[in-house]
Amino acid sequence: MTSTLKGIAASDGIAIAKAYMLVDPDLSFDKKTITDVDAESARLEKALDASKAELKLIKEKAAENLGDEEAEVFEAHLTILSDPELIGNIEDKIKNDKVNAEQATKEVTDNFITMFESMTDNAYMQERAADIRDVTKRVMSHLLGVDLPNPALIDSEVVIVAHDLTPSDTAQLDRRYVKGFITDIGGRTSHSAIMSRTLEIPAIVGSEKATSSAKAGDMLIIDGLEGDAIIDPSDDQVKEYQQKAADFKAQKAEWDKLKDEKTVSKDGVHFDLAANIGTPDDLQGVIDNGGEAVGLFRSEFLYMNASELPTEDEQFEAYKKAVEGMNGKQVVVRTMDIGGDKELPYLPLPEEMNPFLGYRAIRISLDRTDLFRTQLRALLRASAFGKLAIMFPMIATVAEFKKARAIYDDERQKMVDAGEKVGDIQVGMMMEIPAAAIIADKLAKYVDFFSIGTNDLIQYSFAADRGNEKVSYLYQPYNPSLLRLIKRTIDASHAEGKWTGMCGEMAGDQTAVPILMGLGLDEFSMSATSILKTRSLMKKLDTNDMKKLAERAVTDAETNDDVIKMVNEAVGK
Numbered sequence: 001m002t003s004t005l006k007g008i009a010a011s012d013g014i015a016i017a018k019a020y021m022l023v024d025p026d027l028s029f030d031k032k033t034i035t036d037v038d039a040e041s042a043r044l045e046k047a048l049d050a051s052k053a054e055l056k057l058i059k060e061k062a063a064e065n066l067g068d069e070e071a072e073v074f075e076a077h078l079t080i081l082s083d084p085e086l087i088g089n090i091e092d093k094i095k096n097d098k099v100n101a102e103q104a105t106k107e108v109t110d111n112f113i114t115m116f117e118s119m120t121d122n123a124y125m126q127e128r129a130a131d132i133r134d135v136t137k138r139v140m141s142h143l144l145g146v147d148l149p150n151p152a153l154i155d156s157e158v159v160i161v162a163h164d165l166t167p168s169d170t171a172q173l174d175r176r177y178v179k180g181f182i183t184d185i186g187g188r189t190s191h192s193a194i195m196s197r198t199l200e201i202p203a204i205v206g207s208e209k210a211t212s213s214a215k216a217g218d219m220l221i222i223d224g225l226e227g228d229a230i231i232d233p234s235d236d237q238v239k240e241y242q243q244k245a246a247d248f249k250a251q252k253a254e255w256d257k258l259k260d261e262k263t264v265s266k267d268g269v270h271f272d273l274a275a276n277i278g279t280p281d282d283l284q285g286v287i288d289n290g291g292e293a294v295g296l297f298r299s300e301f302l303y304m305n306a307s308e309l310p311t312e313d314e315q316f317e318a319y320k321k322a323v324e325g326m327n328g329k330q331v332v333v334r335t336m337d338i339g340g341d342k343e344l345p346y347l348p349l350p351e352e353m354n355p356f357l358g359y360r361a362i363r364i365s366l367d368r369t370d371l372f373r374t375q376l377r378a379l380l381r382a383s384a385f386g387k388l389a390i391m392f393p394m395i396a397t398v399a400e401f402k403k404a405r406a407i408y409d410d411e412r413q414k415m416v417d418a419g420e421k422v423g424d425i426q427v428g429m430m431m432e433i434p435a436a437a438i439i440a441d442k443l444a445k446y447v448d449f450f451s452i453g454t455n456d457l458i459q460y461s462f463a464a465d466r467g468n469e470k471v472s473y474l475y476q477p478y479n480p481s482l483l484r485l486i487k488r489t490i491d492a493s494h495a496e497g498k499w500t501g502m503c504g505e506m507a508g509d510q511t512a513v514p515i516l517m518g519l520g521l522d523e524f525s526m527s528a529t530s531i532l533k534t535r536s537l538m539k540k541l542d543t544n545d546m547k548k549l550a551e552r553a554v555t556d557a558e559t560n561d562d563v564i565k566m567v568n569e570a571v572g573k
């Protein structure tokens with residue numbers, strides 16, 4: 001029966017395909033005493049063999065579709081399944097304790113996991129614990145006869161339905177088959193949503209009920225423009241959305257014509273339209289969408305996509321590839337922004353009550369200066385190959401910026417003294433903490449530029465978790481309080497002859513763009529897929545009108561809705 005779901009529109013486009021449930025199945029079981037040890041051992045044997053066969057297939061597919069590195073994790077899982085100590089212990093438990101294979105497997109693997117996890121200073125062992133947990137799930141699924149989702153094995157068009165998607169889940173999705181996705185949780189600026197825009201996959205997040213409403217194989221329509229999903233649609237609805245998809249395609253073709261044009265307003269003022277990337281692999285999207293620079297390279301993805309800390313050389317290669325790929329256009333690399341919802345399995349961080357307010361980003365870099373210096377050296381080396389800029393994430397105080405900058409200056413000096421070639425690098429900071437925005441006039445003396453990270457600046461200003469759909473009504477980009485912080489930042493930078501960009505998702509938000517033009521924002525950095533529609537919008541707007549609009553929004557408006565109304569009137573919506 002047809003039913004509808006409403007969520008947050010996360011990535012433009014329409015998808016119509018069968019649902020693929022990326023949901024952990026129920027693996028609960030009862031402990032049983034057994035009498036026939038041989039039969040129980042044979043059940044275990046069968047489940048192990050089936051798990052191995054499945055993993056071999058997944059490994060092959062992953063190597064084929066995603067590359068050898070992504071496939072390696074499955075090799076590690078196969079090794080665990082052949083570990084004589086682990087498997088021997090499970091077999092012994094069945095024999096000696098006369099328990100069912102499920103119970104024996106759980107008890108033994110739990111012991112190994114606890115042992116490895118207790119080695120908190122050994123990242124390798126911590127990772128093995130995670131691997132054993134994954135492998136145990138697979139064996140259990142075979143013992144219990146339930147299906148485990150295997151996204152790497154998807155070989156027909158689907159819409160993924162999940163509670164949430166981690167950045168690594170998203171990275172494993174094969175674009176040829178994954179036509180869209182819908183999640184229960186998350187907001188427009190959660191990382192799953194940002195990734196969906198980078199990958200150009202229509203997506204809805206924060207629907208609350210997707211996993212409890214859809215079943216595997218249900219036909220699903222995802223409208224990533226409006227945030228609407230339809231489960232089991234009627235023929236008429238399918239037709240309606242096929243038309244909508246065709247209209248969207250035609251609109252995109254119109255925007256595509258602006259690919260090689262500069263971004264200028266109706267009255268001839270130029271703005272830089274840049275793109276945000278996670279890895280150098282995203283560069284093609286930037287070029288295809290006519291990006292004039294990279295305004296944010298989220299370097300932490302280099303760390304998150306690896307199984308151990310990337311070396312200086314590995315990082316150097318990635319940064320070099322990015323600046324060379326942009327062919328003289330600027331690439332702003334943000335130093336590692338780990339913490340919050342971005343974890344590294346091999347760099348265990350302390351459990352925290354409020355990870356978004358805790359040990360993260362520049363706070364880690366200033367504490368673990370060994371990691372920070374390695375990254376800075378890689379960046380300095382890459383600067384010889386193109387136009388590179390560096391910015392620090394989550395700066396809250398002048399002292400933090402000065403400390404980070406001093407470490408950078410020290411590494412730079414060492415390289416210059418050693419006769420190594422380094423380029424001219426601008427060093428700036430992300431403006432994403434209200435305390436920093438308020439003191440922007442002081443910070444402006446030390447930075448070369450600001451880049452406003454509205455994804456975090458909004459969550460910290462309104463004390464509303466950016467990934468929590470329950471408080472998403474407080475995620476108010478147009479609220480005059482936020483606009484005042486933005487204006488303060490831009491004005492402070494201009495007073496010192498510096499520039500301000502914005503790399504939060506707001507930079508590509510079609511309601512925010514007119515105001516930001518009026519506030520004098522210099523650079524707009526967004527998901528590459530938003531660039532052309534923003535260029536198209538900017539061409540129609542006059543900066544003098546937008547200045548008046550911005551002035552009214554900052555001084556006269558009381559609420560987010562007041563500002564939306566003002567913008568709609570000004571741009572003639």
Ligand code: PEP
Pocket residue numbers: 189296298337432452453454455456457503504505
């Ligand atoms: C931001 O906070 O706006 C930002 C661009 O960084 P991230 O989304 O990676 O936190």
Ligand code: MG
Pocket residue numbers: 432453455456
């Ligand atoms: Mg941020």
